Amino acid sequence: xxxxxxxxxxxxxxxxxxxxxxxxxxxxxxxxxxxxxxxxxxxxxxxxxxxxxxxxxxxxxxxxxxxxxxxxxxxxxxxxxxxxxxxxxxxxxxxxxxxxxxxxxxxxxxxxxxxxxxxxxxxxxxxxxxxxxxxxxxxxxxxxxxxxxxxxxxxxxxxxxxxxxxxxxxxxxxxxxxxxxxxxxxxxxxxxxxxxxxxxxxxxxxxxxxxxxxxxxxxxxxxxxxxxxxxxxxxxxxxxxxx
Amino acid sequence: xxxxxxxxxxxxxxxxxxxxxxxxxxxxxxxxxxxxxxxxxxxxxxxxxxxxxxxxxxxxxxxxxxxxxxxxxxxxxxxxxxxxxxxxxxxxxxxxxxxxxxxxxxxxxxxxxxxxxxxxxxxxxxxxxxxxxxxxxxxxxxxxxxxxxxxxxxxxxxxxxxxxxxxxxxxxxxxxxxxxxxxxxxxxxxxxxxxxxxxxxxxxxxxxxxxxxxxxxxxxxxxxxxxxxxxxxxxxxxxxxxxxxxxxxxxxxxxxxxxxxxxxxxxxxxxxxxxxxxxxxxxxxxxxxxxxxxxxx
Numbered sequence: 001x002x003x004x005x006x007x008x009x010x011x012x013x014x015x016x017x018x019x020x021x022x023x024x025x026x027x028x029x030x031x032x033x034x035x036x037x038x039x040x041x042x043x044x045x046x047x048x049x050x051x052x053x054x055x056x057x058x059x060x061x062x063x064x065x066x067x068x069x070x071x072x073x074x075x076x077x078x079x080x081x082x083x084x085x086x087x088x089x090x091x092x093x094x095x096x097x098x099x100x101x102x103x104x105x106x107x108x109x110x111x112x113x114x115x116x117x118x119x120x121x122x123x124x125x126x127x128x129x130x131x132x133x134x135x136x137x138x139x140x141x142x143x144x145x146x147x148x149x150x151x152x153x154x155x156x157x158x159x160x161x162x163x164x165x166x167x168x169x170x171x172x173x174x175x176x177x178x179x180x181x182x183x184x185x186x187x188x189x190x191x192x193x194x195x196x197x198x199x200x201x202x203x204x205x206x207x208x209x210x211x212x213x214x215x216x217x218x219x220x221x222x223x224x225x226x227x228x229x230x231x232x233x234x235x236x237x238x239x240x241x242x243x
Numbered sequence: 244x245x246x247x248x249x250x251x252x253x254x255x256x257x258x259x260x261x262x263x264x265x266x267x268x269x270x271x272x273x274x275x276x277x278x279x280x281x282x283x284x285x286x287x288x289x290x291x292x293x294x295x296x297x298x299x300x301x302x303x304x305x306x307x308x309x310x311x312x313x314x315x316x317x318x319x320x321x322x323x324x325x326x327x328x329x330x331x332x333x334x335x336x337x338x339x340x341x342x343x344x345x346x347x348x349x350x351x352x353x354x355x356x357x358x359x360x361x362x363x364x365x366x367x368x369x370x371x372x373x374x375x376x377x378x379x380x381x382x383x384x385x386x387x388x389x390x391x392x393x394x395x396x397x398x399x400x401x402x403x404x405x406x407x408x409x410x411x412x413x414x415x416x417x418x419x420x421x422x423x424x425x426x427x428x429x430x431x432x433x434x435x436x437x438x439x440x441x442x443x444x445x446x447x448x449x450x451x452x453x454x455x456x457x458x459x460x461x462x463x464x465x466x467x468x469x470x471x472x473x474x475x476x477x478x479x480x481x482x483x484x485x486x487x488x489x490x491x492x493x494x495x496x497x498x499x500x501x502x503x504x505x506x507x508x509x510x511x512x513x514x515x516x517x518x519x520x521x522x523x524x525x526x527x528x529x530x531x532x533x534x535x536x537x538x539x540x
Contacts, residue, residue, distance in 0.1 A: 033292060033293070036288075036293045039286070040289040040292075040293040061277050066270070066280075067280040077461070078461050104297045104301060104458045
């Protein structure tokens with residue numbers, strides 16, 4: 001398990017007012033929400049590599065994640081945790097970023113296995129993204145090749161403790177330092193890389209704008225950005241043929 | 244007047260709390276069948292608080308928002324028509340037919356909302372949900388006809404009064420066993436648990452109607468599920484098991500009824516859509532028709 005402070009997360013504490021001052025009711029409500037958040041986590045597992053095989057025992061009767069309030073969900077919209085279990089190829093990374101950006105905040109990323117920490121045994125591969133936290137803000141790494149279900153559950157419990165105490169804030173980091181993450185994404189995928197989710201607009205809308213949200217890489221993004229178009233509905237292929 | 248206002252405020256709240264425990268029981272039963280520990284006592288509540296506490300939301304437009312309001316609101320309206328011990332709400336002014344009508348609103352609201360999400364999985368899911376509704380509503384309407392004929396009234400309050408006056412021997416389940424069996428079958432299909440969970444189908448169409456719902460939208464649907472469990476079982480208990488003499492017997496009956504489909508659910512795989520129609524239109528419909536014949540002779 002890597003230490004949290006070695007993960008370069010610099011999200012600032014924006015909303016938690018220090019104790020003592022502030023509305024008592026609002027503080028109780030915040031505490032309640034933080035507690036509920038830590039006790040109810042819906043998990044989207046993006047199973048890329050061998051670490052996926054350790055998840056079924058962690059979820060089913062032997063280790064039973066549901067007693068901690070963690071249960072698998074099937075779409076990114078419903079999920080809180082994005083679990084990346086194993087090596088991430090460049091092509092897979094695109095899908096992981098698309099998935100991550102569709103999730104509702106607060107959202108947490110967990111990297112399981114050595115491959116997500118530093119590339120693991122794929123260190124020399126040209127097609128593998130080495131460090132997951134270059135591309136996405138990672139809350140927790142669970143190292144090992146592969147980590148046993150005990151280690152997975154231990155990692156999830158640590159994440160729960162972080163969520164409860166309000167330390168798991170790296171999802172804000174993605175908004176506040178979007179330029180940094182986008183730089184790495186553009187380095188891997190080419191400079192006309194874009195996702196359907198407008199992260200900058202979201203940061204602006206939810207007041208999560210940081211000094212490093214915009215930069216030269218977001219300028220590049222805006223240059224190449226093609227506005228999203230609804231898919232064209234085309235019925236009647238025969239009609240076109242007839243013309 | 245004030246009394247009715249108070250009752251129609253309190254009744255949905257009670258339904259919600261009981262529904263939360265029904266969801267918990269459902270998940271605990273699943274856990275026990277799979278030899279797990281299962282979720283803690285307040286897990287359904289944590290889930291709902293967490294979902295409403297999400298800090299970013301994805302709305303797909305006005306109808307998406309309204310759809311959820313209709314889904315929850317339809318059931319809140321239904322709760323005011325389901326009598327609970329000591330409170331009738333507006334149940335004495337409405338009948339089972341009105342109730343059957345109101346309980347369709349959530350599915351239709353969901354269809355509206357999901358339509359705007361423009362997700363193909365959602366559209367498939369909602370098509371299946373409406374097909375399933377078509378399936379279980381046919382025996383449901385037949386059962387309403389049968390019990391209304393037997394009790395000489397379409398009103399839940401009258402039915403409960405008639406059953407409680409005569410004791411267990413006059414309970415719907417004793418007098419009309421065939422209709423009660425068909426009702427249980429129809430209730431099972433209505434709850435949409437395995438074999439009948441064609442419209443959720445997590446591994447197949449990614450939870451169907453819920454596929455684009457996150458945050459407070461999914462929270463709304465979780466609340467709706469609590470109401471749905473309560474409404475369906477409370478109607479069944481009122482028609483066939485003599486309603487509730489007091490809160491204790493009422494809650495025992497409710498949980499006993501909801502435990503039957505839940506215990507069966509987690510040992511079954513899933514039907515296909517056409518199989519749901521085939522099964523539900525064959526067995527409960529035939530049984531309820533036989534039940535109606537018995538009631539009339």
